[in-house]
Amino acid sequence: MLQVDFQKQLEHFRLETKFELDKEILALVGSSGSGKTTLLNCLAGIVHPDTGQISLNGIDFFNHHQKPLKIQKRKVGYLFQDYALFPHLTVEQNILYAVPRKTDVSHITELTKILGITSLLAKYPHQISGGEKQRVALTRSLAAQPDILLLDEPFSALDDANRDRCQHELMRIHQQWQIPMIFVTHRIADAEKLANQILRIEKGQMTEEPVR
Template structure:
């Protein structure tokens, strides 16, 4: 279970987070600049809160007054908004980059098949479509077997057909892995289709927390 109770000072307001998440998919919505990406970055360890506490499955990520846990020790899979693929690496090398030294690749092989990207492994990011980049980035985020998956606007640049395919792949991954997933999105339709519940953040405040009863996830 993820427990996040913290405050982070931003340029124009404070971000206040107070919630817990089991092995569910959570959608985080809100206007641009409301603190959604900072929220993810605090969990990942890219940004540190000013005070409070973050823990996952009993492992403390951050606690005020103590040294925060290093990014590499958090076992967080992070899919950035622009996918952040290395342009000089093939799709395969991008995926393998996230593996710890000496780790086996059997799980990567399974991911490649689940996501249907075996045919593009030797191609470079400039040679593949937006949907293929998204799946490569998702495979990279999952390759190290994270304990939590964070996705920042992962579907914003995709056409409707590709977005729907990626939705189904994410649902299938979550059913297999059963880990907490947090998706930042501007699209209400994404939240309704994918998430068990949703949080709205506006100017740093969690102003709404709604269970989604019409989710496609079982």
């Protein structure tokens, strides 16, 4: 269970968030600059709230009364909007970058099959398409077997065919892994298709949207 209740002062407004999420998919919708990515960054530990608390499965990620939990100890998978692949590493090396040595990688082999990237492992990022980069980045974000998955605009750079495929693959992974997933999107259609819960953020203020 993810429990979030924090405040963060941004340049033009105060981000105020409060919600709970079990093993479900949550969509964050809203206009650019409304605080959606900041919320993900606070969960991941890239930035810290001013006050409040973030906890996952009883472990405090952030509590303003104590030192924040380090990023490396949070077991958070994060798919960045620009995918953030290392250009000098192969696809396989990118995927294994954050995986400790001597780790059983059978789950990664299965992920590469599910996401259809087995044939890409020896290639470099500049040699593959945008849709393929997205699937490589998703595999990397899951490689360390996280307890929660965060995705920042995961479908924004994809055409309709690749968007549908990646959405199907994401839902399949969620059914298998049963972990909380939070994704940011501008497209309400994506939110309604994938999410069990939809939250809208505008200028730091959060409201719940009905799920159709």
